[in-house]
Amino acid sequence: MKHIHMDEFAKLKSPLHTMDPRAKALAFLFFIFLTVTLTRPVLLLAAVFFWLGMLLMARIPVGYIIRRVMWIIPFAGFLIILFPFVTPGDPVWSINVGVFRLTATAEGLERAVMLLLRAMASVLAIVTLTSTTRFSSLMKALTHLKVPGVIVQMVEFTIRYIFVAIDELKRMRRSRRSRGFASGKNIWHARTVSTLAQLVGTMFLRAYERGDRVYIAMLSRGFTGKINTMTEFVIKPTDYIKAGAISLLAVGLFLLDKGGVIR
Amino acid sequence: MNAIEVSDLKYTYPDGTPALKGLSLQVGQGSRVALLGPNGAGKSTLLLHLNAINIPQHGSVRIFGKESSKENEYKVRHRVGLVFQDPDDQIFATSVWDDVAFGPLNMNLSKHEIEHRVADALNAVGMWELREKVPHHLSFGQKKRVAIAGVLAMDPEIIVLDEPTAYLDPKGQEILLAILEDFHKRGKTLVVATHDMDMAAEWADSVIIIKDGRTLAQGGTDVLGDRDLVREANLRLTTVSQIFSHFGQYEAKELPKTIAEAVTILNKYFDRESC
Numbered sequence: 001m002k003h004i005h006m007d008e009f010a011k012l013k014s015p016l017h018t019m020d021p022r023a024k025a026l027a028f029l030f031f032i033f034l035t036v037t038l039t040r041p042v043l044l045l046a047a048v049f050f051w052l053g054m055l056l057m058a059r060i061p062v063g064y065i066i067r068r069v070m071w072i073i074p075f076a077g078f079l080i081i082l083f084p085f086v087t088p089g090d091p092v093w094s095i096n097v098g099v100f101r102l103t104a105t106a107e108g109l110e111r112a113v114m115l116l117l118r119a120m121a122s123v124l125a126i127v128t129l130t131s132t133t134r135f136s137s138l139m140k141a142l143t144h145l146k147v148p149g150v151i152v153q154m155v156e157f158t159i160r161y162i163f164v165a166i167d168e169l170k171r172m173r174r175s176r177r178s179r180g181f182a183s184g185k186n187i188w189h190a191r192t193v194s195t196l197a198q199l200v201g202t203m204f205l206r207a208y209e210r211g212d213r214v215y216i217a218m219l220s221r222g223f224t225g226k227i228n229t230m231t232e233f234v235i236k237p238t239d240y241i242k243a244g245a246i247s248l249l250a251v252g253l254f255l256l257d258k259g260g261v262i263r
Numbered sequence: 264m265n266a267i268e269v270s271d272l273k274y275t276y277p278d279g280t281p282a283l284k285g286l287s288l289q290v291g292q293g294s295r296v297a298l299l300g301p302n303g304a305g306k307s308t309l310l311l312h313l314n315a316i317n318i319p320q321h322g323s324v325r326i327f328g329k330e331s332s333k334e335n336e337y338k339v340r341h342r343v344g345l346v347f348q349d350p351d352d353q354i355f356a357t358s359v360w361d362d363v364a365f366g367p368l369n370m371n372l373s374k375h376e377i378e379h380r381v382a383d384a385l386n387a388v389g390m391w392e393l394r395e396k397v398p399h400h401l402s403f404g405q406k407k408r409v410a411i412a413g414v415l416a417m418d419p420e421i422i423v424l425d426e427p428t429a430y431l432d433p434k435g436q437e438i439l440l441a442i443l444e445d446f447h448k449r450g451k452t453l454v455v456a457t458h459d460m461d462m463a464a465e466w467a468d469s470v471i472i473i474k475d476g477r478t479l480a481q482g483g484t485d486v487l488g489d490r491d492l493v494r495e496a497n498l499r500l501t502t503v504s505q506i507f508s509h510f511g512q513y514e515a516k517e518l519p520k521t522i523a524e525a526v527t528i529l530n531k532y533f534d535r536e537s538c
Binding site: 007134135136139156157159160161163164210213214216217218219220221222223224228229230 | 311314316337340341344345347349351352353355356357358361364365366368369370371374377395397398399413414417
């Protein structure tokens, strides 16, 4: 079955692609860390445009960037919509919904815009990181940067086996339908709910058993509890320059924000 | 010295299900052994013993004369490679190269040696070109070959494969048999658990049949032509044997099992006809 290719653009060539994954991860995370503390929308907007520029320079297709940025919606979208109506302040706009009157405030709108910009700046930075780095190199870089092995392995195993699980789900769905199962129109349809509950249970059991088998297979190749990695990362002078430039920009934005040079 | 020597092996699962009930077998060094038996005969449990994943509860497993135990489990695992049936159970790393390097990395080899072994193993199974691929983008047959390379890279003297031809298309089976042939030429001892009677007859030089946790028969491929034994083991005759079993002349005689044997017999027959 066909799956999304999470690092399909990692084989392109650009200054970002050739950057040492460790330097890249470190500089990008530092940038994210500083940008989320920014309080001025203009500066956040500058960060957003910086990452957009980086992505375009790395020749990542625009469609792909948009699809990735859409992931903000399920996570922050609800809050972004909610903020204008729940923050106390000067009313700027209101709407009558039946007996309720919803009022958006200026302070609320500002909070919503800030949240949106922060989320965009962070997500774009992560998209730049993951789309210009091979996934396995990124994981090795994190290991090098002393991220706890358990966390790196959890991410690795999740990415590796999520597709196996999705395939399993698809096959199960197909075989349910081939035996005449049609899901009900709403969540109160008892047979649909019980079937889906069984599905979840079966998936859990299968994942558990698969975990056992994977572990046994690892043991049989001499696994001793410690994952060893081998990398041929070589940090070049240009990596320091690139990482330094990105970090300096972040520091610059941070100082501008704190110093209040821009009103 | 035998490569593998199992004697009076008993194993009961924690839930009380007995899987092996006093099983014994020998595998000669450099031989190609087909391990046959119906589902539930204890094949998988036995395979896990050969690799010191399961340690004998009773009896012993000797690898080149050394008894496998909790103390030397890593040594055993370096000498006996086990290829699992479902390659998705075995290939866990995020790239083909990294997965094949997993075993050698566990053996604390030098960087140079690891690179050399991974390249050699991937070339042996024809997967070197795809070394940077993400495993879930590979076909089933390709995953199977990566799983085999992952074991080969540890350079074990014995390679045990669980159902290597299962789910493979004819071309994939052909590639797999070529890989096994290559391993045989390298002097590896090969044990293949299979339900494919035809493959066992064509490929193996000796056969072990197990049932209900015990060895039912062990010997050359001629045991595959033993009608009573095959019936008792819930197996079936090879396709060639089945054809010849329909002819009265073969009722008391040994049945041919392989295509080559059948061709020899038929050639003789046609030669007589044409005279």
